[in-house]
Amino acid sequence: MAKKPYYITTAIAYTSGKPHIGNTYEIVLADSIARFKRMQGYDVRFQTGTDEHGQKIEIKAGEAGITPKQFVDNVSGQIKEIWDLMNTSYDKFIRTTDEYHEKQVQKIFKKLHDQGDIYKGYYEGKYCTPCESFFTESQLVDGKCPDCGREVIDAKEEAYFFKLSKYADRLIDYINTHPEFIQPESRKNEMMNNFLLPGLQDLCVSRTSFKWGIPVDFDDKHVVYVWIDALSNYITGLGYDVDGNSDELYKKYWPADLHLIGKDIIRFHTIYWPIMLMALDLPLPKQVFGHPWLLVGDGKMSKSKGNVIYADDLVNYFGVDAVRYFVLHEMPFDNDGSITWELMVERMNSDLANILGNLVNRTISMNNKYFGGVISNPGVNEPVDDDLKAVALAMHEKVDAKMEKLRVADAITEVFTLLRRCNKYIDETEPWKLAKDETKQDRLATVLYNLMEGIRMAAVALAAYLPDTSARILDMLGTQERDYLKLDQFGLLETGGKVVEKPEILFARVDIKELMEKVEADKAANAQAQSAAAPAEEAETEEGIDIEPKAEITFDDFEKLQFQVGEIIACEAVKKSKKLLCSQVKIGNQVRQIVSGIRKHYSPEEMVGKKVMVVTNLKPATLAGVKSEGMILCAEDADGNLSLMVPEKKMPAGAEIC
Known part of the structure; x- marks a missing residue:
């Protein structure tokens, strides 16, 4: 008997930066569902991937001094590494820069245009660059972007628009007759009451103010905007073809059984995407589930708050399955979870x-x-x-x-x-x-x-x-x-065989005090490396590396810091950390012990004998249980590579740097 197909997708991760544990939760959740369906006997197709176009990418690539394609190649690779680290069993990792996807998006856009569902006009309103979204004055919250809370600017540009309003009544009827389509129930009520019933505005689906996107092939001033580009991945990843020459995968697996996405983007997947499919005369996905967020304590993760937690760091402390267990077990069905x-x-x-x-x-x-x-x-x-x-x-x-x-x-x-x-x-x-x-x-x-x-x-x-x-x-x-x-039978364990002679420890108990010391030590090591790199980065002009400037200080403030040349006479790895080295540094007639977060870049053997620049009047700190009496200065490039700052000419240990 042939297995029943089951198609599950995640949202595709935006390649603006490294995903945190809240982003990673979604792929682990989807993986657990995919694995379970396979265990039940389904023929599962599990797709994930990355969303790689847009103005934010273009800006970030420019800041990094590389092309947008180089930028997204790097970040997409990083995202895939984390998905693989978490042992996720996806069948397809799609990228919106894939050639097949880009060609089909152009064909989808043209089809919708040719049949009158897309038309040219102008968009004028409040624009949020990070979210790449226009808003009306009434949609703003305290004059700022309702999605991210950042400042908005006045903007006007020529654009193509998609006639959402044409299909609104049809979508409302579909949702009413398919109660399982949007889950949980609270998400469905939100979409109906806040967006569909008040009336839909037509959707901006092209841009002219940036170039990093899929070109509209019949109007080269425009690039296809995120909605048609990113959302189409769910069918292009199966080999859908607008002209009717779709791959057998599409015929087998579409419509999707489940789109698994975060609650913050459910509007795009339950309004924009279904209407797009209706316009293409394609079946709608069977269910869209908007999962809650994973919060840190009681707040959202934010780099500005300094509370971002990454999956690879957690794996380093607890192991893959422990992290999987936590994010799966601690997330309620329709309320935010906390880590x-x-x-x-x-x-x-x-x-x-x-x-x-x-x-x-x-x-x-x-x-x-x-x-x-x-x-x-x-x-x-x-x-x-x-x-x-x-x-x-x-x-x-x-x-x-x-x-x-x-x-x-x-x-x-x-x-x-x-x-x-x-x-x-x-x-x-x-x-x-x-x-x-x-x-x-x-x-x-x-x-x-x-x-x-x-x-x-x-x-x-x-x-x-x-x-x-x-x-x-x-x-x-x-x-x-x-x-x-x-599992409906008890007693299937084979007799006559033997268990392993020495059972392994599946999960070792963790001491919270020791763990937090290690976490703080790693944070301090990372901060030390970044702080030490800052002066060198500001002076680096040959490679054109820009960093965010810090607050100005007075000369009196600067004079409080003491810099000296130190000679490393001994060095060893810190046992409780994978990032730290402990160096014995000769400075004048004394020896200081200094802990540095540079283990990934230098071995203990490489360090011995080097003359380095040292901040010698920092208050001593304890990192991973080891006392540190100063800071060794390094420079850091755009890829995170560190280089020790060494004197250009021969200098004695203890020489003052001024």
């Missing part, structure tokens, strides 16, 4: 290290201790076993029900309900006491079998959410029974 270091440590220690990791470790250890690792099931059952089996057998139906409604956090909770029941079962049966009675060896073997089978079933269900951890558990049990569709 804090303290909460991550709590979940790591309580849920992952204790409820899951400790259960697996001690169960396998007991089977090794009492039966040499051999799995057997004599079938000496007692009433206490029945409840454990009932919880195990009920789990998959409960998980199915939660996942059907995209309640991923609740689905994970159902799996952990079984794991908690296994822990309680150990307390109820007390295997260590059974082991002391030779007449109860068969009962002991049955108890351990029930535990291992319960763990196996939980591990199979966890494969959608913690894929690496799931595989490691099943490998330790030595089982090949990994079929999610067979």
Whole structure:
């Protein structure tokens, strides 16, 4: 029997910069749904990618002194690396600079124009450059952009417009007759009441004020604006062709079963995109789910606030599956979630290290201790076993029900309900006491079998959410029974085989104090590298690197800093950090210990013997538990490469830099 197709997409990430953990949440959420659908037997197509055109990109590329294509190549690569780091199983990573996509966007634009759905006019209003959006005066909030809160400017330019109003009534009727189309329900109400029912204005779909976009092939003054460009990726990524020569992938997978996107861009996906599809006479996606945001504490992540957290940093501290677990488990269905270091440590220690990791470790250890690792099931059952089996057998139906409604956090909770029941079962049966009675060896073997089978079933269900951890558990049990569709049966764990001789630690407990010291040390090292690079960057004119100027200081302020030449006589890596080096620096007749965040750029061996520039009157600080008594100066280029600042001529250690 052929597998039923299932097509899931994420929003495509904008290539203006590195995505933070809130952005990364979406790809992990989509991956868990895609993996789960595969486990249910669906033929899944999972697409993600990057949105790479627009004025913001053109400006950022100019500031960096590179072409827009070079800029987006770099950022798109960075985004893909993070998606891969998070172990996401996408089938297609589309880029809006892909040649096929660009050609189809031009054809889509022309088709809509030729049939009268796109017309030329002028746009005049308040324009937000970062958001690349026009607003009317009434749409502004306190005179600023309603989306990002930044300043807007008066702007007027020739543009093509898409007749949204022509299709508004048809879309309203579709939403009313397809209650599952926009989820959660609150998002649907927002779209209907705030946008559709008050009446739609026609949409600006081309620009003339910048060039980094897909050219309108019949009017070269214009480039296609983001809405038609970016939104079309969901069909061009399947090989859709306007002329009717679409790829078999399009015929198989469209319409999409699920567009998974952030709640802040749901308007584009539930109004602009459906109307565009209606105009092209194409089927609408079956469902658009606007997920909530992941906040830091109780606020949005912002570089200006200094509270941005990146996925790769979290992985460095906790591991991939721990980060996956946290963002999936802590996000409510339709309310914003919150991430804090303290909460991550709590979940790591309580849920992952204790409820899951400790259960697996001690169960396998007991089977090794009492039966040499051999799995057997004599079938000496007692009433206490029945409840454990009932919880195990009920789990998959409960998980199915939660996942059907995209309640991923609740689905994970159902799996952990079984794991908690296994822990309680150990307390109820007390295997260590059974082991002391030779007449109860068969009962002991049955108890351990029930535990291992319960763990196996939980591990199979966890494969959608913690894929690496799931595989490691099943490998330790030595089982090949990994079929999610067979979780309606208890007792499939193969007997006669052996568990791993020494179970590995799945998740190590984390000390919050030690973690925060490490986090602060890494922050300080990064800040030190950036701060140290600033003077050199300002003086660097040959490569044309510009940096944001700092506030002016007086000469008296400058005189407070003391700069000297130092000679590095010894250097070693800081054990608690992957970024720090600890150098012993001779300055005059004394030796200072200085910690620097340059381990990625210099080995300890390279450092020894170098003469460097040092700030010698900084207040001592403790980084990763190591005292630092100064700052070694470096320069940093646009790619983040560091270079030690060294004297041009031979200078003695201790010479003053003035």
